Amino acid sequence: MSREIVIDPVTRIEGHSKITIQLDDRGEVVDAHFHVTQFRGFERITQGRPVHEMPAIMARICGICPVSHLIASAKAVDDILAVEPPPTGKDLRRVINLGQIVQSNALSFFHLSAPDLLFGFDADPAKRNVIAMARENPALAKDGIALRKWGQQIIEWIGGKRIHPTGIVPGGMAEPLTAEVRDRILGGVPDAIAAVERAIAWYKTDMMRWEEEAATFGNFRTAFMGLVDRHGNVDHYDGWLRVIDADGKFLADKVDPHNFNDYIGEAVEPWSYLKSTYWKAMGYPDGIYRVGPLARVNIADRMGTPRADEELEKFRWRVGRVAGSSFHYHYARLIDTLHSIEKIEEILRGPDILSKHVRSRAEVNRLEGIGVSEAPRGTLMHHYKVDENGIVQWANLVIATGHNNMAMNRAVLQVARHHIKGDRLEEPMLNRVEAVIRCYDPCLSCSTHALGEMALRIQLLGPDGTVLSDLAR
């Protein structure tokens, strides 16, 4: 007799998802699915819109990472206009994208995951929240708030608004940078670096407590994908696609992102609105790969900035050249944040950063365009087709969470297999199923963006639908 555990919802507001865990008649886990049950449809609703509107529309996909969609969308429209933004325009896009990564990574680590790490996965969920964290470790809580605020201020100061900024436009940026804003941002760099370095030191000291989680939280062999520059350093804005296997061997390198469709396929399962992308050469579902901070530190030769490179060396000394456990997303996210802060400083100290020439202008010169960049959660791809008047005919988005979909499903299965024994549903299992999803920080739901008392319900059902066990909070 097979039975099914359903966690529904794993979400609160804009993200809607649930988890089902299938048991056999001995109570052993045989399968698990992470279902995304909401449908957004931006690909459809943008059909018929002038292509110049695309960045502003696409930014509305997400209130947490609007800059990421703005960047990828603006690059896709640049491609359709066949226009290259001026160097300073590109640099300002890089800075605002890195500001986005700092604030989103800070949100993920300090606000979402740190309470789990601080209090433990067996702690009362009512205790695992930012206020309890402030009481227990105020320095850590302050650092998280400060880092997120600094990242948001960068977005607001350069982009015009902290949510859905308007400064990123086709062809570059709407406005040049002023010396006053540059200096204001630079003024926060030393404290931002100190804050993230304190968090890294704390994490490294504490990470030994989580050996069991590191061994079972999505710890498996997959490929990894991300963007690197011509030196093999992490590149969050441009560069080439690099894909490595679980041993670090190149599956592909120096791939022009415009050709991503030659390498990546998309599959649809009837149980989820979230597409599953896969490495075509390995087929579906074997072509599983991961993106995001863990992938970035795995694929790159170096981060490309001094402090982050030093931490990357220590990371590799601790967990190996290619880290396989999704638990290490946390550690990688901090290194990614450190690198982003250093890079912001490097770019802002450039001699031409105050140049007034930040935008190139053109009309439609191509009927198809692709924009690829690194979002906080991983590689983001926007692909548009327009008619000769620049009216959007077709759009496709390949988002980081889609790249990670197969890995998230497999991670849930691994955690469930490790922690579910028999019919009993206990809080620690539920905590860990949530926590493994948080490692990926999927941008689809408040479930993974929520702390403390989540609207979760898990049910163990018999074949006739009878509730055998029920756990809710």
Place this chain on the structure above:
Amino acid sequence: MPGDDPLIGAAAGGDAGSPEAARPGPAEAASGALVVCYGNPLRGDDALGWHVSELLAADPRLGGATVIWRHQLTPDLAADIKDASLVILVDVNVVDEPGVVSLRRVDAGGSEAGGSEAATDSAGSAGPSSHHVAPAELMALARELWGASPAVYVVSAGAETLEIGDRLSPAVEAALPAVVDAVASIVTRRGGPDPFGLRQGRLRP
């Protein structure tokens, strides 16, 4: 503790000061006051906060105050609150009749008179989250991290609809002047014999 955190910096500015016998002038009264208006401009009456922030920004009675607008209250606002001596939160609620303007005080312990904000604000709350926190939770966070204990008021109006739309309902639109006046009254009467000059509860049925 202004200036003790250069990364965050002082948001509201000014000196917290202590109540004085003589009523201060508008700019002096507003110094150290932080007004946080919040809500989603594309969710019907939830746009109240956005509209009020626009009106307050041009109101001379708020001359020395800091007025900001946010989609919702988030934990990072604790860093803005740490330097304020007075915090006024402006939102809609789903308890009062449409357009009814209410005033509630959040005490220094983080609890709220008139019931839990979690049950009454437009977004609701199921505990502190990264997306939003209730006013009492936000104050508790500022108190835990920085020892901040400003006087905190919530000025709100009953909502008629929170469905998708970029228009206020007639009742809430008509309440805009009363909400603005309530905020201005709290700021300008601070320091007088009746420091806030307003009784908690319904201001305009």
